[in-house]
Amino acid sequence: MALNDNIPVINWEVHLSDRMKRVKSSAIREILKITSRPDIISFAGGLPASEFFPIEAIKKACDKVLTEQGPAALQYSTTEGHPPLRTFLAESMHKYGVPAVANNVLVTCGSQQALDLVGKVFLNVDDVVIVSRPTYLGALQAWNAYGTMYETVSLDEHGMVVDEIEDIYHRVLKTTGKPPRFVYVLPNFHNPAGTTLSLERRQKLAEIARKLELIIVEDDPYGQLRYEGESLPPICCFAPERVLYLGTFSKTLTPGLRLGWIVAPEAVIARFVQLKQGTDLHTGSLVQLIAYEIAQSPLFKEHISMLRREYGIRRNTMLEALTRYWPEGCSWTKPMGGLFLWALVPDKINTNDFLMKAVEQKVAFVAGSHFYPDGGGYNTMRLNFSYCRPEIIDEGINRLGMALKKELGA
């Protein structure tokens, strides 16, 4: 058959749901298109370092599961997730005193799907979610599709200022007649801010949630990537009955498998499962079996230790380079883990405009204002330190420093 070269063009916009008016492409995604040129040193993405992926271990695991469990690895599977993987993930909470079992776990297609399912299960149009200022852009993107409104809480070097929540709760209840739907919190090595919520605030947040009967969504993609200090217990260990704890293999194993999970009370996991059935039936069988094979081997702990060591070096390199190359009047967070640090530049620089000048100097970042759901942060930027090798980090921070000095007339 000859190709049809005479196709009319129709206006699809008139056919779209109202929801689509609220959906925009991620600003970061658009930035990444510009900054993916090979001559640009990019601190913009949130990618783990490809050179550390355990390719051989994945290859072996894949061969093993296909040899020993081929049909199960390739057939339709349960919506809840691969049972041994669910048990493994549940037991990984026991070190915090959380007595999770397999029925408390739903395996998702990355934690982005967990965020989307949280929106689908909990959010009506115009519902209010409490987030920190700044907060993770991917969560806003997931929830914007549900018509969500945001109230923001300040963030300082100890994380979200949880004392502000109670006032917001009462104000929202008074003005809308409904309480906020939940509080979204990134306790460890916050994206984008790099801060860690203090133990005291974790306990306080759990207390406030109990008092106000609030749900907490605890997003913990980076918890295992700590480069200094002691691990802190997750918030879910202080109020397990009302926390949805989100984990992921994207930063510890690899993102391309698309594997995350939710740990929560069984009653709400059952509701998530009902919704996930119609959403995508289940998370891939093969990738779940591969992840289980690796996660329960001693090799995985060694792999994470290696990542901690190497990413710790990159973080230190970035901190040292910032001190060495950047002008007076700039400051930055000193994250104890994770992938990002957060920099503040003098007020007269708007980092959205400055980005274009940085790109001319062949270096890129994400302007901080994208992480503010209600505006602000125009003199901030997010810098990723996991993806580039140390010598590249040093060079990139130098280039940024020069561009800043030029901008400041220094």
Add this chain to the structure above:
Amino acid sequence: MALNDNIPVINWEVHLSDRMKRVKSSAIREILKITSRPDIISFAGGLPASEFFPIEAIKKACDKVLTEQGPAALQYSTTEGHPPLRTFLAESMHKYGVPAVANNVLVTCGSQQALDLVGKVFLNVDDVVIVSRPTYLGALQAWNAYGTMYETVSLDEHGMVVDEIEDIYHRVLKTTGKPPRFVYVLPNFHNPAGTTLSLERRQKLAEIARKLELIIVEDDPYGQLRYEGESLPPICCFAPERVLYLGTFSKTLTPGLRLGWIVAPEAVIARFVQLKQGTDLHTGSLVQLIAYEIAQSPLFKEHISMLRREYGIRRNTMLEALTRYWPEGCSWTKPMGGLFLWALVPDKINTNDFLMKAVEQKVAFVAGSHFYPDGGGYNTMRLNFSYCRPEIIDEGINRLGMALKKELGA
């Protein structure tokens, strides 16, 4: 830390979105739990036969992509899908005269995710979708979460009676003030009915859609599994500007990879991409690379030929067994492909009640009424013929026949 054995129980229902009131577990899923006992012959599921999975080819493909493209197979990837796979899928439409290019394709996590994204992109609460009576349950499940209403069109041996659409359109427009959002059609080897939409009706449907400015969602999971007769062109080749064509690797390669796709005009693919970003970022990188590796090899065509041959034998076995074992007053469709046939039993049998009696005889099916969004079909059932081996099919149909005779007092 000791496990916390003193967790309060909260009522999650008060926290859920209004959407959750409309979401129920799939009836089929509940049935599958009962019928998965190993002593039961089940025609209930919609599973491809595990013994035909190309395990060795997948093992080789996995090894190859990890060896040659390890970092790319495991890193974050684009929301649209793996570019060579998109091009391959676009070109697979050329045989129908549809001049698709990579930008017309979005790779999804199975075609269930495509159905969900269709709902998310197009459906407001109370919007009307036109479906056949019966129709695919998974589509209803995906769209129920968006508060969808259904209008149904009859189905006969030539598929959906498309002539009924125009009246429905005008009635919906008059009573709700809005046109129906789209028509959902399974052109080939319909799930659950096994029927195929005739060429004449395909052309007619495209004509009606153009006249009424309607969108068509063309769901084609089984198109390549034809056991007799000539392939018919998809509806999208008659109105490519207003059709969303849904394909999947679940029935030809394996379901556990969770890979499907949408072919549609670029303007609407761009909108799907925006929404998928916040939904799950992207479909798994590794599984896309594996599928591309296999799909473009000559082996894949041979594999599909083998499936056609083997599934054709199973279909024939079921048809012969039905003729041999079933009592007077029953009838069934003779599908030219796919995984299912549809049986009608005498009116006095309600297949929902009869299922319990069948299970006592250690055989199971899905009662047809589940596939009717507005009631009906109480004397119908869906029988899957792809999963069981021929001798098991013969035995299972025999058992069902005995149970039917007993029920009818014959």
